[in-house]
Amino acid sequence: MSDTGLILSGGGARAAYQVGVLKAIAQLLRTENGTDTRINPFPIIVGTSAGAINATGLAAGAADFQDAVARIVNVWENFQAEDVYRSDSLGVIRTGARWLSALSFGWALRRWSKLRPKSLLDNAPLTDLLKGIIDFPSIDAALESGALKALAITVSSYSSGQHVTVYQASREIEAWTRTQRLAISGQIRLEHLLASSSIPFVFPAQALKLNGRLEYFGDGAMRQLAPTSPAIHLGAEKVLVIGAGRLNEPPPPVNEAEPTYPSLAQIAGHALSSIFLDGLAVDIERLMRINKTLSLLTPEARAQSSLRPIEVLVIAPSQRLDEIASRHVHNLPLPIRSLLRGVGATEAKGAALASYLLFESSYTRELIDLGMADTMARKQEVLDFLN
Secondary structure, three states, X not given: OOOEEEEEOOOHHHHHXXXXXXXXXXXXXXXXXXXXXXXXXXXXXXXXXXXXHHHHHHHHOOOOHXXXXXXXXXXXXXXOHHHOOOOOHHHHHHHHHHHHHHHHHHHHHOOOHHHOOOOOOOOHHHHHHHHHHOXXXXXXXXXXXXXXXXXXXXXXXXXXXXXXXXXXXXXXXXXXEEOOEEEXXXXXXXXXXXXXXXXXXXXXXXXEEXXXXXXXXXXXXXXXXXXXXXXXXXXXOEEEEEOOOOOOOOOOOOOOOOOOOOOHHHHHHHHHHHHHHHHHHHHHHXXXXXXHHHHOOOHHHHHHOOXXXXXXXXXXXXXXXXXXXXXXXXXXXXXXXXXXXXXXXXXXXXXXXXXXXXXXXXXXXXXXXXXXXXXXXXXXXXXXXXX
C-alpha cells in the first residue's frame, strides 16, 4: 500500500465534520475491508487548528484505528462550550467584555498593562481537556512500532510572521524551508496544540521556542499558503483532505431587499472563512493542475522533474455550516450568547462567526452526521482510495 496522508484542516467547532468523516471511514473498514480493521490507514497525518487536535488524537491511538476514532467521536458528540473556553459570567467579563471595552476605550487602558485584554475568550478549560484525552508518549510508541510514519501540525508566529510546521517522523526527514514557511523536527506536545488552535482574536496566543528564541504563536491556518505541502514532504503519495467548510461556495440567492451594512460578526466570519477555507481550496486546485501537467509529459520527462503526481481525494461539507450553526446558537450558555449578540453573531447573517465557537453537542452531532452522510454518499470512491 502506498503511503497515504490524511490532512485535517482547521475551523474551531466546525472540525466536528471531520470526525463524522473519520467515523464513516472506520465503519466502512469494519464492514467492507477484509484486513485487520485496527490498522491505521493513514500512516502520515497532518493537522491544523482544531484539525491538529484531531490529528494528534489519531496519531496517539494509531495502534488501534477503530478505538482512536471511537474516542474522538465520544469527545465531539458530548461537547459543551465550557469544555473549551470559560462560558460563565465572570469568565466572560474578564475576557470578552474587557476586550470589547478596549475597542472603545483603548486610549484609556493603554497605560495599565494588566487591563489589556489578550483575547475574546479564555480557553484555559481546553488545556485540561487535552491533558485528559491525548496520551502524547503514545505518539512516540506508534512511530517506533510502525503504526505511524509521521505526524505534523502547523502554527503561525505573530512574532516573526513565519508559518511553521512541527513534525515527528519514524525516519529522518530533512526539514524544508519555503517562502514565509518552514518546518522543524521536534516532539509535538500540548503547547503546540494550544498554539495551533488559537483562533485569532478569539483565543490567546501561545508562547513557544523557535530555534532557541521565544515567540508567540497563533492558529496554524493563518498564512497557510500550502496546506497539502507537509504531507507531501513527509512522503505521502496520495492524500485524503477533509475540509471544514464548502470549498466551492455557490453564489448567494438574489435578495430583492436593499442590503444592510454588515455587522462585526459578518465581517469576522468572512475573515475566518478566508483564513480557514480559501488557502486550502487554492492549494488543492494547484495540486490538481500539477497532476494534469505531469500526465501530459513523457515518462522520460517526468523522471527528470522534481515534481510527482499526488492522488487527491477531497471530502468537504455538502451544506453551509453557518446555516446549520444558526439553528443551534440558542444552545450556547447565556453569557456567551449575550457577548455574541453584541456583535451580531446570533443573527442568521452573522452565524458564520458562531459556527467556529459552537462547541455544543447539538451542533457537533449534526456536523458528525453530515460528515458520515457525505462520506457514505461516496462510499465506493472512498474504498477505492483506501485500496
